[in-house]
Each structure stands twice: as C-alpha cells, then as structure tokens.
Amino acid sequence: MDQFTFPYFGFGLCFFLALLLYAVLRAVCGSGTKHRRRLRLPPGPWQLPVIGSLHHLLWGLPHRTIRDLSLRHGPLMLLRVCERVAIVVSSAEAVREIYKGNEALFSERLSSPGIDELSRHGQGIIFAPYGDHWRLLRRILMTELLSARRIEAFQRIREEEAARLVSSVQAKSSSSGGGLVNVGELLDEFMTDSAVRAIFGDRLPDRAAFMKIVKQGVSLASLFDLRDLFPSSWLVRLLPRGSGKAERHRQEMFKLMDNILKTHQERRASTDGDDEHDLVDVLLRIQKEGDIRVSLTDGIIRAVLIDIFGAALDTTSTTLQWAMAELVANPIVMHKVKLETRRVLAGQATIQESMLKDMHYLRATIKETLRLHPPAPFFPRLCLQDYKIHGYDVPRGAIVLTNIWAISRDPKYWDEPEMFRPGRFEGNNDVDFRGMDFEFTPFGVGRRICPGIGFAHASIEIALASLLYHFDWDLPKGVEPGKMDMTEVFGVTLSRKANLFLHPIPYVPV
Numbered sequence: 444m445d446q447f448t449f450p451y452f453g454f455g456l457c458f459f460l461a462l463l464l465y466a467v468l469r470a471v472c473g474s475g476t477k478h479r480r481r482l483r484l485p486p487g488p489w490q491l492p493v494i495g496s497l498h499h500l501l502w503g504l505p506h507r508t509i510r511d512l513s514l515r516h517g518p519l520m521l522l523r524v525c526e527r528v529a530i531v532v533s534s535a536e537a538v539r540e541i542y543k544g545n546e547a548l549f550s551e552r553l554s555s556p557g558i559d560e561l562s563r564h565g566q567g568i569i570f571a572p573y574g575d576h577w578r579l580l581r582r583i584l585m586t587e588l589l590s591a592r593r594i595e596a597f598q599r600i601r602e603e604e605a606a607r608l609v610s611s612v613q614a615k616s617s618s619s620g621g622g623l624v625n626v627g628e629l630l631d632e633f634m635t636d637s638a639v640r641a642i643f644g645d646r647l648p649d650r651a652a653f654m655k656i657v658k659q660g661v662s663l664a665s666l667f668d669l670r671d672l673f674p675s676s677w678l679v680r681l682l683p684r685g686s687g688k689a690e691r692h693r694q695e696m697f698k699l700m701d702n703i704l705k706t707h708q709e710r711r712a713s714t715d716g717d718d719e720h721d722l723v724d725v726l727l728r729i730q731k732e733g734d735i736r737v738s739l740t741d742g743i744i745r746a747v748l749i750d751i752f753g754a755a756l757d758t759t760s761t762t763l764q765w766a767m768a769e770l771v772a773n774p775i776v777m778h779k780v781k782l783e784t785r786r787v788l789a790g791q792a793t794i795q796e797s798m799l800k801d802m803h804y805l806r807a808t809i810k811e812t813l814r815l816h817p818p819a820p821f822f823p824r825l826c827l828q829d830y831k832i833h834g835y836d837v838p839r840g841a842i843v844l845t846n847i848w849a850i851s852r853d854p855k856y857w858d859e860p861e862m863f864r865p866g867r868f869e870g871n872n873d874v875d876f877r878g879m880d881f882e883f884t885p886f887g888v889g890r891r892i893c894p895g896i897g898f899a900h901a902s903i904e905i906a907l908a909s910l911l912y913h914f915d916w917d918l919p920k921g922v923e924p925g926k927m928d929m930t931e932v933f934g935v936t937l938s939r940k941a942n943l944f945l946h947p948i949p950y951v952p953v
C-alpha cells in the first residue's frame with residue numbers, strides 16, 4: 444500500500460509556493476484573523492507564518508507525533524496547517540462533551556476541492572455533507588445494505604471464503620515445502636473476495652481490472668493536494684493540477700461500475716428481478732421502487748458502492764493482520780485463544796458462524812486488537828458553529844480531529860496500555876466499540892459512526908477462528924516473539940510495515 448504522503452509529499456514545493464503566495468494571501472484574507480484574536484483558542488505548539496504548525500508534523504508517524512504534542516499542550520490542542528485550523532481531541536471526556544448532546548454540530552465531514560473531486564462530489568456517503576442526501580443514504584445503509592439481516596444473509600459467503608482461506612494456507616505451505624506463508628497477503632485475498640461477493644456478486648465482470656483501479660484509487664486518495672491546505676485561495680486553484688490522474692481514474696472507475704450495473708440490470712430483467720444476490724441488487728431494487736425523497740440515480744449508486752467497498756477492505760484486512768501478529772508475539776494469549784477455539788469447535792471439519800457465539804476470549808482478542816491498532820487512528824469532523832469545549836473556543840469551520848489511537852493507549856483509562864491483554868475485556872468489563880464508551884472508539888462515534896461494524900466483525904471473527912482452529916503458528920526461524928517487527932505505516936489505514944510471514948502447522952487438516 445502506498446504510504447500516506449500528506450503532508451510529506453512535495454513539501455519543498457509546498458513551502459516554496461506557500462511563501463510565494465504569502466503576500467497575496469495576506470492581502471486577500473488578512474482581515475480574517477481579526478475575529479480569531481478575540482477567541483480563547485486551546486493551547487498548541489508554536490506556529491510559523493503561512494504554514495502554521497506544519498513543521499511540527501514533519502517527522503514521525505502523525506498519530507504518535509500528535510499524541511506527543513498533546514501530552515505537552517493538553518487534551519484539546521490547536522494546530523494550524525496553512526489555512527486549516529484543527530482542534531485535536533485526545534481525551535475521552537472531551538469526546539463525550541462534543542458528541543453527547545451537541546453532536547449535530549460536529550457531524551459534518553471534512554471537505555476541500557481535492558477531497559470533493561475524489562469523493563465524486565459527495566454523491567457517496569463517506570464525504571456527503573451532513574444533510575438530506577447523507578440522511579437518505581445512511582437510512583438505506585442501516586436498514587438495508589448493512590442491516591443485521593443482510594449481514595446474516597452473507598453468512599454463507601463468509602463461511603465459504605474462510606474455508607478457502609484455510610485451503611490456501613495449506614496449499615501455500617505445501618508448495619513451499621512446509622515453509623513460510625505470507626499471511627497478510629492471504630488475509631487480504633480473503634477480505635477482498637468476501638467483500639466483492641457480498642457487494643458486487645459472484646460474477647463480477649473484469650474482476651482483475653476492477654481490483655487494479657480500486658488500488659489506484661487508494662493511492663490517489665493519499666496524494667497531497669495544495670488546494671486542501673489553501674481551500675479559499677483562487678490563486679492555488681489556478682495552479683496546474685498534476686497530470687489529471689484523478690479525473691482519468693474517475694472515468695475508468697465509472698466505466699467499470701456502469702458495466703457492473705448493466706450486467707445486474709440485465710439479469711434482473713430476465714428473472715423478474717426478485718432475486719437479491721448482493722448489494723448492487725438491493726440498490727437497484729430500491730431505485731426501482733422509487734418511493735424515497737431523493738431519487739437514487741445510477742451516479743449515486745456507483746458512488747455508494749465504491750464507498751462501501753473502499754471502507755470495508757483495508758480496515759478489516761489490516762485488523763486481521765494485526766490480530767495474527769499480536770497473537771504470535773504473545774504466546775500465552777495465543778495459547779488461550781487457541782484452546783477456546785478448539786474446545787468450542789472440537790470434532791468439526793469446517794466452521795459455521797453459529798458455532799462461534801460462545802467464543803468470548805476470541806471476541807476480547809478482536810477488541811484488544813482494535814484498541815492497540817485502530818485502522819483509522821483519527822476521525823476528523825468539521826465544526827458547524829462557534830462552540831465552547833472545556834472553556835476553549837472552537838471556531839466554526841475548524842477541523843475537530845479525534846485521536847482515537849492516543850485515547851485508546853492512555854494510561855488514564857487502561858492498565859498497562861501498551862500490552863496486548865485481551866483479558867481486560869473479560870468479566871465485568873463491558874466496554875464496547877459501538878460508540879458509547881468514549882475511551883474506545885475504533886469505529887468513531889455518533890451519527891456518523893461506522894455503519895459497517897457488523898460486517899467487519901463477522902468477517903474478522905470467522906477468519907481468525909478458522910486460522911486458529913486449523914493451524915498452529917510458528918514464527919520464522921530465529922525470530923523471537925518479543926522481537927517481532929511491529930512497525931506501523933500511516934497510510935489509508937494504520938497498517939503493518941513488514942509482511943507477516945508465518946509458519947503454519949496443520950492441526951485439523953482440511
């Protein structure tokens with residue numbers, strides 16, 4: 444996966460252009476700062492003209508650097524990156540104060556010309572402005588696309604894909620003479636295949652081309668865009684915009700998506716359209732029913748499908764990879780979760796989801812993985828109205844950036860926060876990730892909380908149970924559990940830098 448490049452990519456160019464623009468911007472927007480001087484803004488690191496706090500963010504991984512800055516300046520911290528004002532939130536109390544009661548003021552997503560272009564002008568859900576369009580899509584997601592009933596309907600797909608994952612591990616291990624297997628790659632394939640089948644169906648035309656274009660989209664989404672830092676500058680908007688890659692990508696993606704919609708429409712027409720195999724079918728049925736306030740155009744359907752697919756893939760696969768890495772790095776935990784899996788599944792040749800409901804320690808292991816390795820370490824929102832938090836002013840238009848990662852490692856809320864100890868989620872501890880416990884928010888909070896929790900959890904649970912039931916796992920020769928490379932990469936998700944190569948030893952052969 445491409446490394447996240449903002450604000451590193453092209454910093455030299457950015458700095459040079461920024462200085463060049465400084466005089467112009469001051470002349471054009473200089474008056475805008477008068478209002479701010481009267482506000483009581485949260486403390487923050489010292490700023491430079493034009494680039495603000497950007498120079499503090501140039502080294503290290505952003506979630507760690509920002510956590511370290513917050514430890515010095517407080518749980519509400521002001522950062523300014525060029526024209527953007529951000530209030531970083533690093534305590535559960537502040538998250539509670541913001542999102543309990545006043546949530547509507549903080550339910551807007553970040554927007555900028557660059558994001559707008561990539562997000563198909565908010566036609567999808569992730570970057571949709573907080574309004575009727577978003578409300579309609581959210582309702583469709585919660586009651587139709589990602590409802591508990593729909594997640595259950597995809598159970599067969601997950602079971603088949605989990606069985607395929609087990610076979611692939613066994614086949615790869617045999618072909619390498621009982622050697623090492625790239626577990627990360629196989630988990631990626633598991634998640635991609637499960638998501639493709641659930642969202643687009645078993646017969647996705649041009650699957651290889653589709654996957655290639657999705658990967659391109661992911662790397663384009665992480666490219667730095669000067670317009671995002673100077674959204675109000677007409678001068679920046681006039682600058683040449685690279686090679687038009689984003690636009691070309693959009694066109695190609697649209698072509699492929701149109702093809703997918705056409706194939707589905709033809710099949711539905713030839714079978715009276717009753718069958719619903721996947722999410723495309725569901726959306727086409729809702730479109731046909733036409734009893735909703737905003738019409739669901741093909742463009743909106745395309746954008747929503749791309750959003751769901753993009754949101755589901757890397758987040759879930761990354762979580763699975765961290766879970767396996769933490770388990771092999773912590774043999775006592777591995778032993779305990781394997782015992783549970785083998786006790787509950789004893790005698791089964793293959794795994795069905797209904798068998799997993801008593802696996803409490805496995806579920807605690809998934810929670811602990813999400814606590815230590817939230818795939819999205821921040822969730823940014825926009826403040827829609829001047830507001831006061833903990834006595835500080837949060838101006839309208841400021842980005843409110845919650846550092847999920849910092850809060851879920853804060854010793855104020857967690858004993859030995861750096862340790863991988865799923866046991867902390869056992870017994871009387873019912874802390875959960877559904878948005879009510881503000882010290883643990885890997886899926887975000889409030890109205891825009893991730894609607895894919897059920898989808899993600901069901902996929903993670905069956906994949907992990909399958910790997911732990913069918914195999915024992917050894918580290919490569921010479922690597923000690925405590926010496927594993929756990930370096931993170933801050934990309935579209937907070938993923939592992941090193942490939943996860945492990946040695947599988949069949950326990951219940953397929």
Ligand code: HEM
Pocket residue numbers: 568569570581589750751752754755756758759762817818819821822823885886887888889890891892893894895896898899
């Ligand atoms: C471990 C897996 C996942 C994690 C950690 C995760 C995390 C997140 C986070 C932090 C947000 C932002 C929430 C906020 O602003 O409060 C989000 C939004 C979203 N996620 Fe997930 N996600 C995961 C899997 C999925 C899956 C599987 C899907 C779909 C099948 C999905 C669909 C979405 C969508 C559509 C949004 C935007 C919701 C909106 O703006 O209303 N996510 N996710």
